[in-house]
Amino acid sequence: xxxxxxxxxxxxxxxxxxxxxxxxxxxxxxxxxxxxxxxxxxxxxxxxxxxxxxxxxxxxxxxxxxxxxxxxxxxxxxxxxxxxxxxxxxxxxxxxxxxxxxxxxxxxxxxxxxxxxxxxxxxxxxxxxxxxxxxxxxxxxxxxxxxxxxxxxxxxxxxxxxxxxxxxxxxxxxxxxxxxxxxxxxxxxxxxxxxxxxxxxxxxxxxxxxxxxxxxxxxxxxxxxxxxxxxxxxxxxxxxxxxxxxxxxxxxxxxxxxxxxxxxxxxxxxxxxxxxxxxxxxxxxxxxxxxxxxxxxxxxxxxxxxxxxxxxxxxxxxxxxxxxxxxxxxxxxxxxxxxxxxxxxxxxxxxxxxxxxxxxxxxxxxxxxxxxxxxxxxxxxxxxxxxxxxxxxxxxxxxxxxxxxxxxxxxxxxxxxxxxxxx
Numbered sequence: 032x033x034x035x036x037x038x039x040x041x042x043x044x045x046x047x048x049x050x051x052x053x054x055x056x057x058x059x060x061x062x063x064x065x066x067x068x069x070x071x072x073x074x075x076x077x078x079x080x081x082x083x084x085x086x087x088x089x090x091x092x093x094x095x096x097x098x099x100x101x102x103x104x105x106x107x108x109x110x111x112x113x114x115x116x117x118x119x120x121x122x123x124x125x126x127x128x129x130x131x132x133x134x135x136x137x138x139x140x141x142x143x144x145x146x147x148x149x150x151x152x153x154x155x156x157x158x159x160x161x162x163x164x165x166x167x168x169x170x171x172x173x174x175x176x177x178x179x180x181x182x183x184x185x186x187x188x189x190x191x192x193x194x195x196x197x198x199x200x201x202x203x204x205x206x207x208x209x210x211x212x213x214x215x216x217x218x219x220x221x222x223x224x225x226x227x228x229x230x231x232x233x234x235x236x237x238x239x240x241x242x243x244x245x246x247x248x249x250x251x252x253x254x255x256x257x258x259x260x261x262x263x264x265x266x267x268x269x270x271x272x273x274x275x276x277x278x279x280x281x282x283x284x285x286x287x288x289x290x291x292x293x294x295x296x297x298x299x300x301x302x303x304x305x306x307x308x309x310x311x312x313x314x315x316x317x318x319x320x321x322x323x324x325x326x327x328x329x330x331x332x333x334x335x336x337x338x339x340x341x342x343x344x345x346x347x348x349x350x351x352x353x354x355x356x357x358x359x360x361x362x363x364x365x366x367x368x369x370x371x372x373x374x375x376x377x378x379x380x381x382x383x384x385x386x387x388x389x390x391x392x393x394x395x396x397x398x399x400x401x402x403x404x405x406x407x408x409x410x411x412x413x414x415x416x417x418x419x420x421x422x423x424x425x426x427x428x429x430x431x432x433x434x435x436x437x438x439x440x441x442x443x444x445x446x447x448x449x450x451x452x453x454x
Contacts (some may be wrong), residue, residue, distance in 0.1 A: 062139050063103035069095065073113050080117050087213035088117055093200060108137040108144060117331070119155075127154050146175050157191055165191040182211055186223055198233040205230060218250050237266055254285035259354055261294070267442065274298050281311070289321045305337035313343075325354040332363070341371045359391065367401045374403035390444070394423025394430065410441035 038113030071094045078089030095110055102110070115130035116267075134140070136150045153168035169184050169191075175182075189205035192198075205227045209219045222249050231239040241385055244260040245252070261276035277295040280286050286295060292315040299308035312331040316322030328351035335344035352360035361384035368377035379402075381396040390396065414437050420430035 062141050063105050065105050065109060069106045069109070073109055077116075080120065085117060086120060089114075092117070104137040104139045105141070108134045108140040111137075112144070112148065124155060124159060124446050126151060128159075131155070133149075142175060143212075146172060149175070152344075153184070153187055153191075157187060157194075162195045164192040166195075182208065186220075186226070189226055189230070193230055193233075197399045197428060198230050201230050202227075202234070209297065219246075221247070221251055224250070229398050237263060241267065247405075254280065254287075258291050258294070261298075266299070270298070270302060274304075289315060291374070292321055293327070293330075296334065300330070300334055300337070306340070309334035309338055309340065309343065325351055328354065329360070332360075336367065341367065344378075348411060352383075356387075357389035358387035359389070360389055362389060362392075362396055362399075365396060369399050371402055372406065372417075374406045377403040392423070392425045394420045394426030397423070398426050398430055399434065401430070401437070405433070405437050407438065408444070410437055410444070413437045414441070 046418055072091065076088045077090035077093070078088075079085075079091060081126055092110065092114055093251040099107065099110075111130045111133040113335055115127045115134065118124075118130065119127035131148050131152050135145055135152070149168050152167050153172065156162075156168060166188065167190050173181055173184060185204040185208035189201045189208070192201035192204070205223060205333040209223055209227060212219045212223075222345055228240055228243040230245070231237075231243060241260065241263045242258055244263060248260055248336040257280035261273045261280070264270075264273035264276060277286070277291075281292075286292055292311055296308045296315075297313040299305070299311065309331060312321060312327065312334060315333065316323055316327065318319055321327055332344055332347035332351055335341075335347055338344075345364060346363040348360050348367065352358075352364065361380050365377050365380035365384055368374075368380055378400050381399040384396050385393065386388060397416045397420035401413045401420060402414060404410075404413035414434060415436040417430045417437060420426040421434070
């Protein structure tokens with residue numbers, strides 16, 4: 032914005048200097064002439080400043096100011112304008128504004144100079160965080176310009192109102208500016224849409240936040256807008272749209288941050304597409320975009336379990352268990368292996384879970400060992416495990432049932448072996 036304001040200030044100087052007698056005659060209020068001797072001294076001060084000797088330029092302006100009593104309003108306005116321009120070039124915004132403000136206080140000056148100066152003051156006040164002054168200068172400026180020119184102030188006014196916290200009032204000018212551009216089949220400036228989105232967000236109008244983001248995706252196609260729109264769809268409970276946005280962004284290579292990839296994976300998972308969730312997580316972990324943390328490995332394991340990818344789930348649970356200080360993940364792996372009828376692996380995982388300890392239901396691991404041993408027809412080992420399981424409240428009843436079943440199976444096997452021996 033600094034460069035833009037500087038251009039406006041310079042233009043105000045040029046416009047006023049080039050104002051000739053015929054143009055002055057057309058002014059709404061009669062403007063006195065800018066005498067050549069005053070102009071030449073001001074131009075000399077400007078030249079010194081442009082050549083890098085700002086102090087000499089200021090001294091030249093001081094010499095002009097010493098003759099202030101003999102100067103007319105237009106000449107005084109030009110003097111203040113040159114002062115303002117020089118101080119602005121030195122980043123002394125407060126002094127620059129004080130001199131530009133003095134320009135507007137002169138009675139008979141060209142309207143172009145007054146208009147440009149007021150608008151520049153509004154911009155400078157906004158940059159300084161003085162939003163009340165910004166609005167005051169804009170009000171003065173609007174009294175001097177026509178209806179069509181007033182569109183120029185809409186965005187500036189909306190910015191000041193937004194920064195003041197007057198969100199409802201800020202909505203009209205920014206929306207008017209955007210609508211006027213779109214009515215001409217043109218694309219609004221990106222920062223206008225950013226401001227409108229922020230206003231709707233503060234007003235808690237989530238539907239309208241989504242509508243603005245839809246435009247930002249269409250007009251500017253930036254990765255962050257895809258991700259933000261997906262997040263808003265999620266807030267609105269529009270999960271299908273959320274997933275579609277994230278999936279399309281992923282396919283375009285827009286999702287590179289770990290958190291964005293995690294959001295996509297979680298959206299896949301909760302949308303009952305666990306296999307794709309696992310793929311995204313696995314890829315992110317492989318590239319390093321997703322941190323290889325306990326939380327993320329547990330999510331990967333959940334995805335593969337839900338997708339019935341036993342080997343992948345087992346590997347993920349093993350990796351996660353290495354980062355855990357308790358046996359819960361080993362316990363999950365033991366159950367997974369038992370359900371997959373991989374009994375020896377189930378026994379090993381359950382024993383590991385018991386060694387690490389801090390289990391929510393330790394008795395269940397003795398049950399797993401007992402059932403796996405029973406599947407392997409290791410009856411004595413199974414009965415021993417069921418006996419251990421009976422020591423825990425959470426597994427006592429189930430252990431007793433399995434114990435009776437194992438005893439019956441063992442008896443039946445013993446009977447068959449006796450029969451075969453007799454034969």
